[in-house]
Structures are given as structure tokens and as C-alpha cells.
Amino acid sequence: MAVTLESPESAGCATEQGELSSRAAAEAYIGGVCFKLGPPALIGAELEWLTVHGECSASGPAAAPRPQLSALADALGPYAPRSIAPDSPALALPGGSRVTLEPGGQIELSSAPYDAAAQLCDRLRDDARLLRELLESRSIRPVSVAADADRRPKRLLQLPRYRAMERAFGGIGPFGKLMMCNTAATQVSVDAGADHADVTARWTALYAVGPALVAAFACSPALRGAPPGTWASQRMRAWLRLDNTRTRPPVLDWADPVAAYSKWALDVPLLCVRRPEGVAAPGDGQDGWFAPPGATFADWLSGALDDEVGRRPDIGDLDYHLTTLFPPVRASGHLEVRYIDAQPGDGWTVPVHVIDALMSSPAVVAEASSIAAPLAGRWVDAARYGLADPDLRAAAVALLRLAAAHTATDEAARAVESAAERCRRGHTPTEEETEHGLDAQPPGAAT
Numbered sequence: 001m002a003v004t005l006e007s008p009e010s011a012g013c014a015t016e017q018g019e020l021s022s023r024a025a026a027e028a029y030i031g032g033v034c035f036k037l038g039p040p041a042l043i044g045a046e047l048e049w050l051t052v053h054g055e056c057s058a059s060g061p062a063a064a065p066r067p068q069l070s071a072l073a074d075a076l077g078p079y080a081p082r083s084i085a086p087d088s089p090a091l092a093l094p095g096g097s098r099v100t101l102e103p104g105g106q107i108e109l110s111s112a113p114y115d116a117a118a119q120l121c122d123r124l125r126d127d128a129r130l131l132r133e134l135l136e137s138r139s140i141r142p143v144s145v146a147a148d149a150d151r152r153p154k155r156l157l158q159l160p161r162y163r164a165m166e167r168a169f170g171g172i173g174p175f176g177k178l179m180m181c182n183t184a185a186t187q188v189s190v191d192a193g194a195d196h197a198d199v200t201a202r203w204t205a206l207y208a209v210g211p212a213l214v215a216a217f218a219c220s221p222a223l224r225g226a227p228p229g230t231w232a233s234q235r236m237r238a239w240l241r242l243d244n245t246r247t248r249p250p251v252l253d254w255a256d257p258v259a260a261y262s263k264w265a266l267d268v269p270l271l272c273v274r275r276p277e278g279v280a281a282p283g284d285g286q287d288g289w290f291a292p293p294g295a296t297f298a299d300w301l302s303g304a305l306d307d308e309v310g311r312r313p314d315i316g317d318l319d320y321h322l323t324t325l326f327p328p329v330r331a332s333g334h335l336e337v338r339y340i341d342a343q344p345g346d347g348w349t350v351p352v353h354v355i356d357a358l359m360s361s362p363a364v365v366a367e368a369s370s371i372a373a374p375l376a377g378r379w380v381d382a383a384r385y386g387l388a389d390p391d392l393r394a395a396a397v398a399l400l401r402l403a404a405a406h407t408a409t410d411e412a413a414r415a416v417e418s419a420a421e422r423c424r425r426g427h428t429p430t431e432e433e434t435e436h437g438l439d440a441q442p443p444g445a446a447t
Contacts, residue, residue, distance in 0.1 A: 018315040023266060023298055026318060030262035034322065034331035035199055040191035042113035042334070043120055043356050047128065048184035048342055049142035051105045051135070060150035066105045067140045069156055075138035079131075083157060093130055095123030103155045103162045104181025107131070107142055113189070113334075117356035118409050121349045128346075146235045146341035148182035149222035155181055160289040164272035165324075167290060168243075175242040178225055183235040184342035186217070188355040189334045196258065198362065203257040205365045206329045208372040209358060209399055210339050211382035216396035216419065217340045217351055218386040219429045232386025232428070235341050239326065240379055245269055247326045252377050261331050266298040271324035273300075273309055274317065297321050328379065339379075347429050350419050353412040357403035364406050371398045387426045396423045 020026050052064035053071065073085040080088040081100050092098050096112030109127055114120040132142055155166060155177070162180065169176020190206075193199035214236055223234035231237045239247055246268055254260035270291035292308045299305055300313050313321075322332070328339040340351045358368045375382075375395050387393045400420035407413040422429070 020301060020313060020315060020318065023301060026266055026297075026301060027259070027262040029315065029318065030265050030322065031258045033319070033333060034261060034265075035192045035258050036333040037193065037195060037199070038191065039194045040198070040202070040359065041115060042191050043115075043117050043352070044111045044113040044189040044334070045120060045124060045348070045352050046108055046110045046185075046187040046189070047124065047348055048102065048106050048108045048186075050145060050148055050182075050184055051107050052141050052143055054139060054141075061145055062143050062148050063150040064141075066151070066154060066156060067138075069101075069105075071138050071140060072101065072105070072107070072135075075135050075140055077134070079134070083159060093127040095127040097124060097127040099131065101157060102180070102184075103157045103165075104148075104153060105156045106181075106184050107135070116408060117353050118412065121352055125346060125349070144342060144344050144347075145220070146184050146233070146343075147220035147223040147238075149224055151182070151224060153177045153181035153225055160274070161272060164289040164291070168271055171293070172243055173241065174225060174227065175238040178223060179235075179238040179242050182223060182225065183220070183238055185235065185338060186340045186342050186348040186351055188337045188340070188352055189332075190337070190355060190359050191334050192331065200255075200257055201362060201365050201369070202359060203251075203329065203331075203335065205358065205369040205372075206335060206337055206355075207251050208369045208376040210328050210337075210372075211375050211378040212372055212392055212395035212399055213351070213354070214339050214341075214379065214382035215386045215389065215392040216400060216423050217343060217429060218383070219341050219344065229384075231384050232388070233341055233383045236339060236379070236383035239328075239339075240383060243326075246271070246324070247328075248379070249327050251327075257331075265322060265325060266301070267296050268321075268325055269293075270295050270297060270300065270321065274320060343429055349412075350415050353407050353416055354400060354403040354419075356408070357406040357412075357416070358399065360406045360408075364402065367402060368399060371395055371402065386428065387423055393423060393426060396420075 050062050051067050052062055053067040054064040069084045073080045076099055078089050078091045079093060079099050082088055082090050083101055097109040100108045100110060102108060109131060111120055111124045135142060155162060165180060166177055193202045214233055218232035220233050220235040221231060226234055249264050272289035273291045274289055292305060295305055300309060330336040330338060337355055358364060372395055375391060381389055382392055397420050400416055400423060404413045404416040404420060407416055
């Protein structure tokens with residue numbers, strides 16, 4: 001369920017030419033495209049891996065060089081994304097997943113949406129296996145780690161979006177480039193909700209449980225190039241520190257997430273303004289997609305950037321701006337849970353089943369929110385201390401046990417209960433425990 005923004009049939013907020021008439025019109029549009037209403041039924045996931053070219057190194061799993069983009073395109077063939085093979089048909093893999101590439105050469109599978117988490121995991125596992133085979137045909141290995149402890153960040157993709165992103169984040173600190181090039185996540189997407197009240201409950205719950213689930217699945221203690229410090233999730237640290245305006249919305253103050261998200265999105269600074277390649281911005285001579293520093297989409301909409309940009313934004317510009325927002329849970333029609341580290345091996349199946357179970361009914365959503373409410377907002381503590389924090393550990397255990405009681409299959413329940421027991425002991429995910437995903441050890445097994 002990758003980011004796909006579709007206009008509602010009757011948004012009443014734009015002209016037929018796609019022009020935005022006012023801030024109120026833009027807010028109405030965002031509310032319509034970012035929160036699709038309907039009975040929750042679907043689940044999807046996105047998996048990311050670092051990539052290396054050549055054999056394993058004794059010094060670390062990602063200590064080999066990054067692959068060349070041409071080698072990746074050759075390995076992927078008709079499945080190659082157009083970001084590295086412009087003429088590629090960019091076919092979906094047999095299980096419905098599409099391959100994309102992140103700026104540092106990380107490879108990503110974005111699943112199709114499915115009715116059941118077990119079906120999603122089966123199809124995505126098959127696609128991941130085929131992806132590995134394709135890459136290994138050209139001596140490229142995907143590496144199941146959430147942060148690169150071995151290599152300096154290096155951007156491979158030279159697209160205008162990523163040039164602008166690196167420039168914007170580079171003025172803040174080192175974490176932008178580290179996030180772009182040296183981290184990987186497990187993302188889970190679920191439907192927004194049946195109606196406004198349901199959306200509010202599900203949104204609130206996904207944010208409330210976030211710190212505890214960050215702690216439960218934190219497995220990135222080392223990130224080369226990060227400032228000194230001991231962190232359970234260096235990947236989440238990077239996200240939290242790269243640009244607060246873009247990654248940390250004040251959701252604890254949001255009684256109405258649809259309205260509040262729409263307002264927040266317009267007040268986030270522009271990451272970039274799309275221009276034809278080689279065309280400079282008016283007045284500054286800058287070639288590329290760069291935006292005036294600190295200027296927001298609302299500024300652009302109001303006419304405050306007429307001299308710098310040379311035109312007013314349309315719906316396409318707003319759609320694109322929404323893809324440059326990176327909160328822990330992003331509204332993209334569905335709700336994208338973006339705060340979980342990439343897991344070792346096939347361990348990504350466990351957070352998929354956890355999120356699915358915690359969102360399985362209004363009663364479970366309410367219970368999960370109640371368990372996690374005292375810890376809501378403790379993102380930094382979760383990233384720094386993980387399960388070493390006793391309150392986060394207790395909440396993680398309680399949430400995983402709640403999830404285990406509401407999974408759709410006995411197999412998933414055993415895997416989630418095993419993860420709850422691991423959290424109770426204060427252990428992070430390990431390759432041995434998660435190598436086979438749902439074949440994880442039973443509760444109480446030694447680690």
C-alpha cells in the first residue's frame with residue numbers, strides 16, 4: 001500500500017483545471033484524500049533492506065560496497081523501478097509487490113493490499129524470496145538490518161527529489177542523509193476507518209502504541225556517522241532528529257485528526273518545488289527543485305512566493321507535498337505505520353500481525369489505547385532506551401499479549417506471544433529468533 005493519493009469525486013475544493021482556490025479548499029482536499037472512509041478491511045506492508053555487492057565481510061553484514069544502479073537494474077529486469085531504468089515496464093512481482101529503490105540503494109517491496117494478514121505475509125514472503133534470487137543472480141545481497149553500521153552514507157539516486165531532500169536536511173544536521181541512505185524500516189498500512197469517530201480512534205491508538213512498539217522491535221543500536229550516543233533504535237533516532245516540523249506533528253493536541261492533519265500539512269515547510277529539469281527558480285538562479293528556506297505550502301498558496309517560484313500551486317503540487325511528510329503515522333488514504341525498525345530475517349511478519357490484531361475491532365483499539373496512553377509521546381525515550389525502560393517494556397509486553405489474543409490464526413498468535421515473552425525478558429529481536437518469521441520459538445524458549 002504505497003502512497004497513492006486520489007481525489008474524491010466531489011471534493012468541492014478545486015477547479016476543473018486542478019487549481020486550489022484557497023487554504024480552506026486545500027484543507028478540504030487533504031481531508032478527503034488522506035483519510036478514505038469505509039469499513040476497515042485491508043492491510044499492506046512495505047519492507048526495506050540495505051544492499052551490498054559481493055560476499056559477506058567479517059567486519060559486518062553491510063561492509064561490502066553498495067551495488068551500482070546498473071547492476072540493480074540488470075538484476076531486476078522487468079521488475080526494475082523506473083527510477084533506475086526509465087524504459088522498464090516496472091511489473092509487479094507475482095505476489096503483487098512492487099520494487100522501489102531508496103536513495104542509498106536500499107531496496108523496498110511495497111505489497112498489494114490484502115484482506116488478511118496471513119495472506120499478505122505469504123505473498124510478501126514469496127515476493128521477497130524471488131527478489132533475493134533476482135539480486136543474487138548479479139552478486140547483490142539484501143541485508144536485513146535497520147541501520148548501516150559499516151558504511152558512510154552515500155546517495156546513489158540522483159533524482160531531483162533526492163538532491164533537494166539532501167540539501168534541505170543537510171542544513172539541519174547529519175541525520176537527513178543518514179536516514180536517506182543508511183536506514184531501513186518495516187512499514188504496515190491499514191485502512192483509516194469506517195467513519196469519523198472510527199478514524200479518530202484508530203489514529204489515536206496507532207500513535208499511542210507507537211513508543212512501546214518502537215521499543216519492542218528496536219534492533220538498530222549502531223549507525224555509522226551518527227553523533228555519539230547509545231540508542232536502541234538509531235533508525236528512529238535519525239527520523240526524530242532530521243526535521244521536527246516534518247516528522248513530529250503535535251498529535252497529542254489533536255482531538256480531530258482529519259482537520260488537524262490537514263492544517264499541519266499546509267504549515268510544514270516545502271521540501272521542494274517541482275520544475276522541469278534544467279529550469280532555474282526565478283530570481284535566485286538555482287537549478288533544480290529547491291524551495292525557499294522555511295516557506296510553507298500555505299505560503300505558496302497565499303501568493304507569498306510568487307516572486308521566488310513564479311506560479312501558484314495546483315492539486316498535483318499538493319499531492320506531491322503530501323509525499324514529503326514523514327510523521328510516525330502518515331495519512332495516505334490509509335494509515336501508514338512508519339516507526340518500526342526493519343526486522344532480522346522474516347521477523348517482519350510479527351509486527352504485521354501485531355498491528356493487524358490491535359486494529360481488529362473497536363474494542364481492541366480502545367484497549368490498546370488505554371494500555372499505551374501513559375506512554376504516548378515518549379518517542380525519544382523509546383528510541384534511546386528501548387526495552388531497558390521498564391515502563392516501555394511493560395507496555396510492550398501488554399500490547400503484544402493483547403495482540404496475541406486477537407490474531408486471526410493460531411500460528412500468528414504463537415509468534416506474537418513469543419515476541420511478548422522476548423520483550424518481557426528485555427531482549428531485542430535476534431537473527432536466531434526471527435529467521436523463520438512465524439516459525440519463531442514458542443513462549444518461554446531460551447534465547
